[in-house]
Amino acid sequence: MTSSWAATDRLGVLRRYRDYLPLTEATPLICMGEGETPLVRSQRLEGRLGCGPLYFKLESCNPTGSFKDRGMVVAVAKALEEGRKAVLCASTGNTSAAAAAYAAHCGLDAYVLVSKGNIAQGKLAQAVAHGAQIVAIDGNFDQALALARAITAKYPIALVNSLNPYRLEGQKTAAFEIVDHLGDAPDYLFIPVGNAGNITAYWRGFVEYQQKGRASKRPRMMGFQAEGAAPIVLGRPVEKPQTVASAIRIGNPANWRGAEAARDASGGVIEAVSDEEILEAYRLLAQEEGIFGEPASAASVAGLSKMSRQGLDLRDRISVCIITGSGLKDPETAMAIPTTIRELPAELTAVEKAIGLA
Ligand code: F0G
Secondary structure: OHHHHOOOOOOHHHHHOHHHOOOOOOOOOOOOOOOOOOEEEOOOHHHHHOOOOEEEEEHHHOOOOEOHHHHHHHHHHHHHHOOOOEEEEEEOOHHHHHHHHHHHHHOOEEEEEEEOOOOOHHHHHHHHHOOOEEEEEOOOHHHHHHHHHHHHHHOOOEEOOOOOHHHHHHHOHHHHHHHHHHOOOOOEEEEEOOOOHHHHHHHHHHHHHHHOOOOOOOOEEEEEEEOOEOHHHHOOOOOOOOOOOHHHOOOOOOOHHHHHHHHHHHOOEEEEEOHHHHHHHHHHHHHHHOOOEOHHHHHHHHHHHHHHHOOOOOOOOOEEEEEOEEHHHOHHHHHOOOOOOOOOOOOHHHHHHHOOOO
């Protein structure tokens, strides 16, 4: 039975980390090539910030362009194992893209609830392309999540938000990969925080790997929310969250306690970065490193820059920033970067002149 699901040449999260995941003999080992994402050494920011080795973990290289695939593959495999016919999630975009794709891969129905006008075009395009049933509610993500919980409590549909424990189990494998690549845990992990599942999952992964003797230490967890959507930093829910980083436009994170526990147990922080700082980091990443992350992903780099400006000494430390999703998902933000696109006739001399060669 399992071989019929082995549809790629890649191991994927389920087979690669089988011993660390809550799988049974009956869990179908589905795979779309998720995981094994690149850890890329910084070319310029490292020197500019004066920090020690700095790496970017490109979770944007997952099949649907974000880290969500790691958790979704486990959640959907378990839904299949339990005989479910449909999955449902509330989403700021990436979870719904992953749910729609994995459901399509496995022949399940997908329902996605999004907040009207609050989701990047590329992500919506993914849900549309994969044939999900999409509902855009007149309300924010937190309200969509409350509806998702109510519906899945009432009908036999699998909830595939990070409230589903299998999601975080899958997502923790990114921490395993970082340790496997570096040979040990880094000193610092910089990560954006929205619904707070990912920081919780990474921490779980680092703790588990140390307990199993695969790492000698654990990193400090440095989480970053957007200033206008920073409930954990403020210590209270934000009723109308606002930020350019639509993926983390969340006012009442479901995994709030998990994020605080990761921060406190690791000696880390959860802080806020402004939209300006996010957009500056977004541009720097793209232009100085060649890495096109989405705005929410840039919050990790904005956080690193901010902490380093504020005096955090990273000189002899190894740091990793998580690039959680692809910049291609949010073309509107990229196209707002000031630039001039010159329109010319198809003539050699005109083009040479325009680009300063003649
Ligand atoms: N980065 C990106 C690109 C995301 O899509 C998200 C969350 C986060 C960071 C934050 O991760 O929620 O685990 O703290 N996106 C969710 C979604 C909420 O619906 O796609 P988190």
